[in-house]
Amino acid sequence: MASEENQYLLIDGDDTAPETPVSPSKSIIAVLLNPITLFCISLNFFGGNTFGVNMSAWSGAKEMYNSWHIEITPLMDEIATSSVVGGAFVGVIISSFLASTLGRKWTTFAGGVVATLASVASAVTHYYYVIVVVRFFVGVGVGMTSNTVTMYVSELIDPRVRGFVTSLFQVCVTIGILLSYVVSFLTVPHTLWWVAMAFTAIFPLGVAVVTVFMPESPKFKEGKASKKNKTKNSTDVSVSGDSSSVSLVDTFKNYPLPIFICTVLAVGQQLTGINVMIMYAPDVLKMAGFSGSTATLVGSVGIGVFNFLATLVGLPLSDKLGRKPLLLFGYAVIVISTLAAAVGFGVMQLSELTIFSWFSHLVVPAGVLIIVAILFFLLGFEVGPGPLFFVLLGEICPMEVKGRLMAYGMGLQWICNLIIALFFLSVAEVIGKALTFGIFTVVGVAAYICLLLFTPETRGRDLAEIHKTMRRSNVSAPAAIDEDENLIV
Template structure:
């Protein structure tokens, strides 16, 4: 960066304080880009709060409504069915109406659904409002990463993209703390009602914050609103020459027609489609939400009380947040692939140990500590790998014209796999026991490691337009210098 006055020199110093943490950029940008990313990432806070709050609330909901194991799974899964719908339509809506307006609409739906859950008179109404909230969660899981990736400079896109995952982990931790604060009753009202209704607070913060943010410049270009896009880029790129970036965006936009779902099956897009769907499914069948949804239930089953189970889960949430911060510091330095491989390898080992803790009778006296320790380390490895990298990569690897739609497809598979796990995990434990259940999840992690090693490219430091160019050239290549490359060669049969 260059400074021509004392004022610009002071600005340079302030920006460097931030970039010392998030990486060393090659281009200029203002601190406003961090404001945009931070507020857009609050989509993840809604996402995380909802999947986290049910773990603590479920302990008391099942007492209020005398829920069977199956109905507990239905209560948990109601939001996932809604999320599948939200993800299915959210991508297309984001491409049609814009990232900003859709985020505001999603926040309003989440606000109303949270209040409805807290007031639910019976389990039917509760599941119904969880479905409504799920629609907002599905939309949030798409539009947050999308908005961030399309406004962030390439050199810090990974770090800013991980803010979404950091917000998810903060939302989960907030949910655990809210669960602890309101358990078991508050002001004479069952605590689970306060827990679920509290979701209206972060929803209001997101809606108000997003109202004051600009639209994605790349979406504006796609809609022919170049002057508005140029104005947005001038706000987030400081004194940098934005015309080169505008030319690059326009060059890609001009060779594209309006995208649709069928375009994802074109031969040149199939490698990206495979990566997105593969990571989506593996993120869930690796077992993370068995921990997020059912950690208090698991801990209670091995001897912890209700409140003690929630306190133990808070420790899991704190580790999730801290290791996500570590991932933010590393992603633009060492890349996406190394984080994925190390993290998934560690998850595989921890699930093996977790199953062993339930399997060996000699450990029965300390199984609670073995279980809690393995859960914490498992979450730590997840937090630096599959957790954030999946959401980051599906916001990077697809062309502009179908980016929202493609993210929607990946998210539908993600929520579908999430639903499968949530609906079957407690029943699976009842049928085959904890040890075999966790070992099955470990095998899924091992399969994820193989998939990542052979199929997932590196996208570190490359612009979204450069990534699209490699797709068009049938060489979906990821490289971070000395670490090597991963290539997708065209299929000669096509």
């Protein structure tokens, strides 16, 4: 019989077990103040900020090169921006293997150490190509931590506060983005660019330190024990959370629905343009009519503040209104916003043509429209696909393939992120900004339709029942989850 504390802190490794708390006498406040919960919140804080500060650090630091009158071409900008993203993709792959062998705890620790050392290295050199290389290794650490922190926390945390605590990861991502913009604004004009780069080392160091004091995931330990004690009956499917119990071929053959939903969530989250707003915020503001490094940095800080506030709007809603309504609302706002931005950029492009010179009177209103569209885009993203990507990824992936499917979803997200980082400036230069944002609009519409038709509502439902549906469903039958399934009271 587990102790009262363990009944709250550890989740039964049996995926079919109900997730209702064993001891209802403890209040939610008491659960939130539990040491393990506080450690999980701290890990989300440092892990989310590790993600956020490193995604936006270069957007401010590159202004340092401009102050030195060193030309950063669009290609150089894209390479420097995408180096951390490419590294993150590699980090996701590495962590997927290590999380199932070394464990969640030490994989998270290793990611924090790698990102810390690489961040320090990026602060002690001013050579562009060296920065590109070390930021790749920063990305490896970021990818490792982003992939394992949410998995690790969801397996440690009390079920009653799991949704709230898991969503804090995205809130902390936006805090990291904001902090990066603020630090860049304060340091880059004074050529203290190395401070901005060194600042990024604080949060992965925090990840490593906090992880040392946390226990290993109970699901990982139970999975290892189950693997040691498994019977010779190879037809039995383990649900211990060890992805090695199911082959890679069987994963894609037998789990089409969760794979499809993971694909839509990852592609829709990234290819609607969120990291254009984050990684290329100064560039987008210049496109919209801002001029000067200080003006663009101030504008970037404003975007960071609004982005953070938008996450606070969405944070309490997923447990009240449901995942699916918020996703659909978020994508509806995103589609309208990217379409409005496309119109604004279209007006600006037409004003540059002699035949449409009268459009020049609309340039300022078009710039205002673009800024407003960006802000509404951030609101839609942070209410819907931003935080709910992480929440749904943990809910729809059956335990026996959870590590593998979460790595697939996170890896695909980083690939799409890499596409944006590598090609946005070049594509916008070749086909125009209006058409580029038009593409974002089309992706948003496609994601909205797919989520409307194929994504079930998971709020308040037993994970075991959700996973049963995910195991047996064809892509065309997600609605089965709404029929005759028990709600958690």
